[in-house]
Amino acid sequence: MALRFLVLVICVSFFSCKKEKPIVPTSIENLVLIPIPDQVVAANYGFLFDQETVVTSDTLPEIKAIASQFKKILKNTAFPLALDKEVDENVVSFNIVSSDSISSPEGYVLEIDNNRLSLAGSTPIGVFRGMQTLLQVLPDALIAGKQIDSLVIPGVKIVDAPQYEYRGMMLDVARHFFTVNEVKRLIDQMAFYKLNKLHLHLTDDQGWRIEIKSWPKLTEIGGSSSVRNERPGFYTQEDYKSIVAYAQSKFITVIPEIDMPGHTNAALASYPELNCNGKATKLYKGMRVGFSTLCVDKDITYTFVEDVIKEIAAMTPGPYIHLGGDESHVTSKKDYNIFLNKVFSIVKKYNKHVIGWEEIESAGVDSTYVVQHWQRTTTASRGLAQGAKVILSPAKRMYLDMKYTKKSPIGLTWAGTVEVDSAYIWKPSQIFEDVPPSQVLGIESPLWSETIKSTGDIEYLSFPRLIGHAELGWSKPSNYNWDSYKERLIKHYKRMDILEINYYKSPILKTKIKL
Template identity: 30%
Template sequence: MKKQLWMIVLSCLCLGTAQAQKSNIPSIIPNPASIELLNGQFILNEEVYIIAKDEISRKSASIFNDFLQKQYHLSLPITEQDQEGSTIKLNLTSNTEKPEAYHLKVENDGITISGDHSGIFYGLQSTLQLISYNGTQLIVPAINIQDEPEFAYRGIMLDVSRHFFEVDQIKKMIDLMAYFKFNKMHWHLTEDQGWRLEIKKYPKLTEISAWRDSTIIGQYYDFKPFIYDGVKHGGYYTQEEAKEVVKYAAERMITVIPEIELPGHSSAALAAYPEFGSFDMDGDKPEDSKPLSGSIMAMKENGEPYDNDLNTQVPGFWGVHPNIYGVKEETFQFLEDVLTEVMEIFPSEYIHIGGDEVPKDHWKTSPISQRLIKKEKLADEHELQSYFVTRMEKFLNENGRKLIGWDEILEGGLAPNATVMSWRGEKGGIAAAKMSHDVIMTPNSHMYFDHYQAEDKTTEPLAIGGFLPLEKVYSYSPIPESLSSEEQKFILGVQANLWTEYIATTNKMEYHLFPRALALSEVAWTNGNNKNFKEFSEDRLPTRLAELEQMEVFYRVPEADVQITKDAKTGRHKVNITSFVKGSKIYYTVDGHKADQTANLYRGAFLSPFTGTDQDNLILNYIIVTPKGRQSNQFSVTIE
């Protein structure tokens, strides 16, 4: 009886397939390459066997079962043997020309999914999105899907250095990424404000560098001097925990790419090991050298350095800090030791070394740095940074790995085999592609998910700045038109970045990620010819948002589609409001007051009180309330 009641509740939410059949657009995100609707449907129940003949496919089937159990209280038997009756067959194929592609065919008597291991996994995710409840049974519509990704690299970066997230929180994010066919999680593990990975050779990185005594309150620009919360913050992942995350992600076809920042953004590490900074501790410092060359120079809120600059605290405020690694051999050995342990944890082909926002004032006043510039015949400190990055790349290459860096690594000359992550717009990515270097596009104009989601920032929780609405994310094309067809081949894919200066909770993380991550999934997976924001937002998004709520994901409720036209008979404005969350309610006012759940309940298009010529424009204020009671922000539209 409990299960039957639960199914009835699901029927209110899982109507995506029925709607898809009416509009001939299945509710799958990201939108598949080719879809053919067939006649009939497949009934999903306890009598259905999943046939998986290899270990990895069986693991994918088990993950599929986990979702079924959690969402539908259903678990299917998994077997290696062929079975009579209704089955879901997972056919492993060798597909070197189209890795990650899959063929999904649903017929009345069974489902067949063919592809490589990734393709089988993604075919199962699409199957989950096709499931609906018809009042008595779980059904999957008869359908034929041929699908493949547009880009090989489909990523999301999570910064855990500004604010730490527990392993279970990371796993939830990985589950959601896998469901929407992302395959790379860039894990930003070190920063000025925190070091998050256990390095056994250097225990003070987790004893000291993983913790800060306090964090600034409000926006970085709100208060000077800064106001602090007085709360100790920090945490780190043991090597076993990191390996657990890597394994969990790999089972979901996601590669975890670690980032160890260098040579800048190093305050936290240097708080524990200041001897690896740009301070010349060998007694060779000239008498007239400026204080700027001393130690790591983390600053108090008033801009003054801490008194004991060789025992500096991990800073609790944001921004670009002057603390950078020195260019001594001891420092390079320290970083190689760190990267050696990192490579033992992360099997990823790529290791990210940061390389961004490196203030070089310390190097300018450091005798050791200046001697190295002269010895290596470098032009300036920019070329010294290139020398630094190139040494790190050589070490990684010797160990069978590839280096990724932010686009600042172009300054002073690009390391020979480096992959560039272009964040300051597309300029760096274009330059790297023209130099025949691989590129991942992540421009802050379209891919910085820490930005606000509304122009009126007072309606949003505190964020770092900027404005990045859902439609702008969807509009992005990772291939710059200025590149030739040959140069375009170096664009590996696209990534969104979630920096967490102002994101301290799981709810806020999910609020910033969703639904923008759903738009990004189509940017990364779906061919441009199959992309259409109107179809995405009206036909595919509503079902997925209702599902996310059922999955207890704290997504941002997006603005409704508000259409205002003139009524031919009366000359008055006709207002039509369409929510992008299936089953939600809309409450509105046009009298200047804010909307709440005591306001007018929207029941269909309505006429404004006047023509618009006899007094000032009206303001439509509205809120959206989701099926489970989540209330949106206050939205306003001018009726003119």
């Protein structure tokens, strides 16, 4: 009797007489991580979830939101996952640490062993980026929302940070319009692959897609057309703010592009006073480029530009406004440079930095400007020589609107065809080898929309090429490896199926691996 009493006392003093948590050996051989992290080291044992597993997080709202997201993912499991208990073992933790521990704002450390699943960053952005890796570590069944009664996460330590600070995608909503929800779906997909910039091409010859309250005909008239009149439309200012806020929640910066002085027919059709002859042009539904220009000699042109920039800047918390500036074939070089210099001053007046396609270098740029390389390295190099930074979007590697092969059902071929391997097998650092790395902001994948008119079309042309670009932007060059990437991508097909992404299944990828 005394012995039984002693055992009871010992049990009560430790709150329970439960068995020790089993130690489960695991392997990371089948982990599919894209972009590939900087360091991946296997641990001997995995993390086993049970009824006593708890979730803890830093008190910052952004970190609490990540912890809540994790709990939501595990809602169809047998584990209650109490939140905010302060424990040291059998815990999933999301924490902020000092920048001395993790220097990169987007860097993170993910550690999984038999006692703890720990995700840490020195900023909420870093923890969020790490969460995307954790989502890839989690089993497919969990992401698919299936009922799970037992769960072990492979033991691993991942130390990771991005190669480039700018990792983006451009969506052209001017040739064909895409709704707020369609753009938000794309934002979700971008975030999953650690992209952090969404460049929206909002205006062009075929359509004006953003409400400007001081110039309402821009959308009343200019928003009513599109290529072949297939998808006209526009964003109200509240729509645009909704997109910006949603992107911010995924730590993605929206960069609005108002293309000028060319690519402006939708504006010229809306307001005849912007034309040198004072007559409105006809709405344009074709695919030609280079035939339009604002009248650079009129004062009203700069009143118009300032009103647009002022309203766009007020709705855009990010630091950049993109001015386009490409293919202004009917604007003389002299007029082009005069116009851009006046517009540069307007953008600075509203505390934004200018991005433009590489042609803007002819107007004079400095270290506060960003030129976007897309076609001619000699043109972009002149901007770099003036001190400007550069975003890399070489059309022959990164233009998502190029066909995969000549048989692709949609897309263009003016820059050639871009198969999945061509999109991946190149090094961004080798385009401008003599330029200091500090001048190369990063890379961006443009998707022009002349031939696309649905979410399925966006996804077909973007995936999987965008995934390869994401790896080139995030991962260290020493980790670029086509054979490794190819095998990971084939295995990743299953995850894209679960996410219901309409991706291109390239015949150059051998699909003999068991999924």
